[in-house]
Amino acid sequence: MRLYDFELSGNCYKVRLLLGMLGLDYERVAVDSSKGETQTAAFKTLNPRGQIPVLQDGDLRLWDSMAILVYLARRYGDPERPKGPWLPSDAEGEGRVMQWLALAENELLYGLARARSVLRFDRPFDLAACQAEGRAGLEVLEDRLRDRHWLEGEGATIADIACYPYAALAEEAGVPLGPYPAVRAWIERFAALPGYQSMPGIRGG
Amino acid sequence: MRLYDFELSGNCYKVRLLLGMLGLDYERVAVDSSKGETQTAAFKTLNPRGQIPVLQDGDLRLWDSMAILVYLARRYGDPERPKGPWLPSDAEGEGRVMQWLALAENELLYGLARARSVLRFDRPFDLAACQAEGRAGLEVLEDRLRDRHWLEGEGATIADIACYPYAALAEEAGVPLGPYPAVRAWIERFAALPGYQSMPGIRGG
Numbered sequence: 001m002r003l004y005d006f007e008l009s010g011n012c013y014k015v016r017l018l019l020g021m022l023g024l025d026y027e028r029v030a031v032d033s034s035k036g037e038t039q040t041a042a043f044k045t046l047n048p049r050g051q052i053p054v055l056q057d058g059d060l061r062l063w064d065s066m067a068i069l070v071y072l073a074r075r076y077g078d079p080e081r082p083k084g085p086w087l088p089s090d091a092e093g094e095g096r097v098m099q100w101l102a103l104a105e106n107e108l109l110y111g112l113a114r115a116r117s118v119l120r121f122d123r124p125f126d127l128a129a130c131q132a133e134g135r136a137g138l139e140v141l142e143d144r145l146r147d148r149h150w151l152e153g154e155g156a157t158i159a160d161i162a163c164y165p166y167a168a169l170a171e172e173a174g175v176p177l178g179p180y181p182a183v184r185a186w187i188e189r190f191a192a193l194p195g196y197q198s199m200p201g202i203r204g205g
Numbered sequence: 206m207r208l209y210d211f212e213l214s215g216n217c218y219k220v221r222l223l224l225g226m227l228g229l230d231y232e233r234v235a236v237d238s239s240k241g242e243t244q245t246a247a248f249k250t251l252n253p254r255g256q257i258p259v260l261q262d263g264d265l266r267l268w269d270s271m272a273i274l275v276y277l278a279r280r281y282g283d284p285e286r287p288k289g290p291w292l293p294s295d296a297e298g299e300g301r302v303m304q305w306l307a308l309a310e311n312e313l314l315y316g317l318a319r320a321r322s323v324l325r326f327d328r329p330f331d332l333a334a335c336q337a338e339g340r341a342g343l344e345v346l347e348d349r350l351r352d353r354h355w356l357e358g359e360g361a362t363i364a365d366i367a368c369y370p371y372a373a374l375a376e377e378a379g380v381p382l383g384p385y386p387a388v389r390a391w392i393e394r395f396a397a398l399p400g401y402q403s404m405p406g407i408r409g410g
Contacts, residue, residue, distance in 0.1 A: 064304050091280035102271045
């Protein structure tokens, strides 16, 4: 298996987290999206959207972190895992997990990740608007996690993996996590999962 | 089944399309997000994100169009449908469909839908930047559809349903579809599917 990967991308980190937690070996191909390396014609033959991550697994090539999380969980995740699967196969369970993948693709990505990209990579977005959207996402997580350990079910799922990176990187987005104690506790809990790895900029990482 | 719905929302329209194509009866509760009706405390007990659509099916309440599409396809879609399921259950098939749900949640939503919201609902986003992102999404669709009828597999899937509304509403976003003949042909093909319904602003709708 091969992952086209940029160490400082939270979206790539989601995939590295799941690969690590599933105990899968893979080859990393470093692509620096901050230097335009995803915008070349050669890279766009791998992903027409010109983005990382891209996963190659045998004949299958998949782009997009969300699609890759779903694929890996379905293909390599143990459906009999004691605290429940990484991605349930029943309609209700899968729909519930998808809610949090949607939060990750919206408030967290267009809020927290974009705000971080302004401060970290000098991207031209409206910092205050992105931070406000990111805080709205953190409030939803905070409410959800106030009385539970994981976003859905009894154990961590790809819902947690999808939401974790940009929440844990929130301080790099200029959004301190002080007002979100349940999110901070979940971040600590997440970092104790077997197979966890950190990345630069992560709280305590 | 009950759908909290706004007629002019492309995200709600995705859910109405699938409900119609699956032949499911439901009650519509109209919520006008353009007048702030999703931002009330009462509405936020239904969806903490303050957004439509929300689906209530028996005891299950789900928010987010993507999560609802996945749930409905899995719960009510015929897995033995002649041209393939609305959402495959095998890892590769599901991962491939998810790629297009990701395009719908990113370039199409933050590009085309946001540009439309500037022109249609006077929202405060950067119109030119949103239109550029929307065109990038349409180019990916155009390349994909040049030599195939549907985004994945032999028949329409929730990949097509997720991408269709904001592509078909592109002219309301100030993005003419002239340069995208394969997208236009797919839009015509989609509108001929059994159970199809239109919405205001859709090409030919």
